[in-house]
Amino acid sequence: MTKKDQSEKPSATFNDWVSQWERTVDKFSNQFMGTSEFSQSINLMQNMQLEYQRAFGEQMAKQLANFNMPSRDDILELSEVMRDIDRRMARMETAINKLEKGQARGANKKPTSPPRTKRPPVKKA
Amino acid sequence: MSAATKKEKKITEKMRDLVDKTIQRGVKGVQFARSGKANVGQSPKDLIYDRGTLKLYHYHPMSDEVYRIPVILVMATTNRGYIFDLLPGQSMVEYLLKRGFDVYMIDWDPPMPSERGLSLADYTQDFIPSCVERVQQESGEEDVNIIAYCMGGVLSLIYAATHLDGPVKNLACLTTPINWQEMGLFNNWTNQQHLNLDKLVDTLGVIPADFIERSFSMLRPAAKTAGQLRLWDQMWNDEFVTSYRAFERWGNETIGLPGTYYKETTQELMWGNKLFTEELIVAGKPAKLSEIKIPLMHIVAEHDHIATYGATKPLLELAGSEDKEEVVLKGGHVSLIAGPNAVRRMWPKINEWLGERSV
Numbered sequence: 001m002t003k004k005d006q007s008e009k010p011s012a013t014f015n016d017w018v019s020q021w022e023r024t025v026d027k028f029s030n031q032f033m034g035t036s037e038f039s040q041s042i043n044l045m046q047n048m049q050l051e052y053q054r055a056f057g058e059q060m061a062k063q064l065a066n067f068n069m070p071s072r073d074d075i076l077e078l079s080e081v082m083r084d085i086d087r088r089m090a091r092m093e094t095a096i097n098k099l100e101k102g103q104a105r106g107a108n109k110k111p112t113s114p115p116r117t118k119r120p121p122v123k124k125a
Numbered sequence: 126m127s128a129a130t131k132k133e134k135k136i137t138e139k140m141r142d143l144v145d146k147t148i149q150r151g152v153k154g155v156q157f158a159r160s161g162k163a164n165v166g167q168s169p170k171d172l173i174y175d176r177g178t179l180k181l182y183h184y185h186p187m188s189d190e191v192y193r194i195p196v197i198l199v200m201a202t203t204n205r206g207y208i209f210d211l212l213p214g215q216s217m218v219e220y221l222l223k224r225g226f227d228v229y230m231i232d233w234d235p236p237m238p239s240e241r242g243l244s245l246a247d248y249t250q251d252f253i254p255s256c257v258e259r260v261q262q263e264s265g266e267e268d269v270n271i272i273a274y275c276m277g278g279v280l281s282l283i284y285a286a287t288h289l290d291g292p293v294k295n296l297a298c299l300t301t302p303i304n305w306q307e308m309g310l311f312n313n314w315t316n317q318q319h320l321n322l323d324k325l326v327d328t329l330g331v332i333p334a335d336f337i338e339r340s341f342s343m344l345r346p347a348a349k350t351a352g353q354l355r356l357w358d359q360m361w362n363d364e365f366v367t368s369y370r371a372f373e374r375w376g377n378e379t380i381g382l383p384g385t386y387y388k389e390t391t392q393e394l395m396w397g398n399k400l401f402t403e404e405l406i407v408a409g410k411p412a413k414l415s416e417i418k419i420p421l422m423h424i425v426a427e428h429d430h431i432a433t434y435g436a437t438k439p440l441l442e443l444a445g446s447e448d449k450e451e452v453v454l455k456g457g458h459v460s461l462i463a464g465p466n467a468v469r470r471m472w473p474k475i476n477e478w479l480g481e482r483s484v
Contacts, residue, residue, distance in 0.1 A: 010143070011358055018354045025347035033343065034313050043319035050321075050328045073238070080237040087175055094172070114186050116193040116266070118225040120480035 149361035157360065163370035166207030168218050170230075174259045178236040178243070178383075181256045182206075183229050183263060187222035192483035194294055195227040195260055196270040199253065199277035202386070203337050205378050206232030209274075211371045211463045220472045224480070229260050231277070236383045241330040243383035245390070246408035249283040257292060268294040270479060274462060275300050275432055276390075279400065282440075285419065286412040295482045297422045297475060298440060300432045300458055303414070304401040305394045307435030310344055317396050326384035338379040344430050372459070401439060414440065420448035422478050424471055426461040427453055450478070 032038060061071040070078070174181035198218070200206035209230060210218040221228050231253065236243065260269055269292050273281035278301025285293055302308060314320075326332070342349065352369070359365040382390075399405035405412040421444050425437040434453070441451045454461060454470045461471055 014358055015355065018351050018358075022345075022347040022351035026345050029346045030310060030344075033310055036313070036316070039313045039316045040319045042314065043316070043321070047321050047324060050324055054328050076238050080239055083237065090172070091175065114189055114191045116191055116227070116264075118188070118190040118192045119484055120192075120477075 146361045150357065153360045153363075153366065154357075157356075157366060157370075160370070163212075163367070163374045165212065165371050165374060166205075166210045167213055168210045168216060168222065173229075173263060174256060176252075176255070177240050178234050179252050179256070180232045180234060181229060181259055182232060183260075184210075184218055184222055186227060187219070188225045191225050191227040192480065193266060194268045194270050194483045195229060195264040195266055196221065196272060196479065196483070197256065197260055198228065198230040199271055199273035199281050200230065200232050201275035201277045202233050202248070202280070202382060203276060203341075203380055205375060205380065206230050208375050208459065208463050211375070212367065215368060215371070215463060215465075215468070217462060217467065217472055217475075220468065221476065224476050226479070226483070227264060229256070229263075231256050233380055235334060235380050236331050238330050241384045244385045245280075245283065245393070248280050248386065249287065249412075250408045250410075253280060253284045254288065254291075261292065268292050270295045270297075270483060272297045272475065272479070273299065273301065275302070275458070279303075279394070282400070282414060282417065283405070283407055283412045285417050286414060287407060287410040289416055289418070293419055295420045295422075295479060296417075297424065297479060299424050299471075300426055300429055300437055300461060301423065301440060302432040302436040303439045303443065304436050305398050306401070307433055308395065309430075309433055311340070312395065314340065314343075315391055315395055320391075322388055322391055326388045330384050332382045332384060332387045334379045334381040337381060338377070341376075341379070341431065368465075372463075375459075401443070403443070414443040415445045417444050418446055420482055421446040422450045422452065422475075424452045424454060424461065424474065426456045426458055428456065429458045429461070431458040 057072070061073070064071045169185040170182040171185075172180060173183045198206065198209050200209070210216045213219065218228055218230070257269055261267060271281050271285075271293055273296070278298035281293075281296060282298065282301065285291065285296055306312060315322075329336075352373075356366070356369050359369075393399050393405060397404065400412070400414070403411075403413045403415060421440075423437065423440045425432075425434060427434065429437070438451075441449055452474055454466075454474075456464055456466055456470075461467060
């Protein structure tokens with residue numbers, strides 16, 4: 001874009017500036033995140049976090065069991081069962097709807113789908 | 126009219142435009158802040174197969190006649206499939222339906238804790254074959270075509286390489302990484318010397334969605350802020366805002382991964398680079414790209430920051446197909462599929478290539 005165009009469109013100047021800023025930040029960050037030191041430190045932090053998460057989770061599960069309350073794992077298990085029930089219900093609903101539509105259309109008539117006769121357009125020479 | 130009067134008029138018009146847009150930014154900014162989730166994936170469809178994390182949809186045809194061979198879209202395992210059907214007018218699904226394709230899509234739900242043990246073998250030897258079978262039943266056709274995106278492409282290639290006499294007639298991969306040593310920062314972050322993969326997988330079971338989302342965001346740390354600045358600038362532009370909201374929703378709805386699958390992907394593909402070296406074995410079967418003989422097209426993005434061009438390029442060199450083509454298009458990893466240029470560049474290319482092979 002020429003300087004004249006830019007002066008006429010402040011929005012374009014703004015966009016150019018944003019793009020430039022984005023490129024600079026990303027380039028600098030990528031250089032930093034591409035080092036072995038960065039890899040070592042994020043993985044170290046991650047390990048510490050996982051260790052903490054595991055220990056805290058175990059402790060919390062014990063405490064919740066003492067209070068006769070469900071743990072996170074119990075809730076997740078329950079939500080999975082709920083999801084399965086939900087899906088079964090949805091499948092049954094779909095089947096009933098299909099059956100109803102079939103009856104409305106006449107029991108022996110199959111739902112119409114377009115014929116598989118489509119040919120690609122002829123290429124111009 | 127004198128030159129001075131003309132200049133004055135031009136300045137007045139510019140000022141008016143500036144004031145108009147500033148007011149609209151304010152009004153629409155409030156609307157934006159109060160708006161709910163973007164309404165995505167609107168093309169009518171039926172869920173025809175549903176098993177745990179796996180979902181198979183069949184889209185309602187939008188043309189009077191369709192090509193003989195149905196096409197299955199295989200979504201990447203980390204994200205929602207509605208990127209293929211983002212918004213009306215900005216939907217690859219809608220585009221294909223209107224041009225006479227019978228479209229199915231394999232999509233993924235977030236895996237539940239009991240699915241932590243799903244492996245590459247489950248995805249490539251069970252999920253994809255089961256969906257192909259369903260599509261064959263539903264369409265009454267023996268043959269199928271596949272269009273697969275990113276990791277969906279990796280899974281489809283493994284499936285094709287381990288089912289050499291299978292029903293897949295044509296395979297179009299979109300930005301599919303093959304040489305994982307070229308995956309840039311992902312390589313550094315999962316450095317074998319520093320990453321305790323066993324501990325990660327054993328502790329978490331299912332790798333959480335925010336973990337995946339964070340690693341994508343870290344590739345371009347400034348992208349979110351820059352996006353918000355662009356949004357503010359374009360807040361008066363309804364079309365831009367609608368599209369922004371849809372992309373933002375998609376970016377935020379990343380999916381977690383089953384621990385075993387994540388572990389295998391890291392060990393076999395990232396560390397071992399076995400898809401590239403042709404040493405990959407899945408469920409006891411060798412998955413060699415050189416054994417794939419079906420027509421193959423690979424569309425890659427010039428500015429892809431996730432599956433870099435270096436990572437995607439070797440597919441054509443390795444594949445054993447005689448009929449194979451690579452198309453390099455302008456754009457990034459996501460804009461290639463659903464960006465404003467997709468309708469002008471990528472979708473017509475798919476339509477042309479697949480159309481003549483779908484009869």
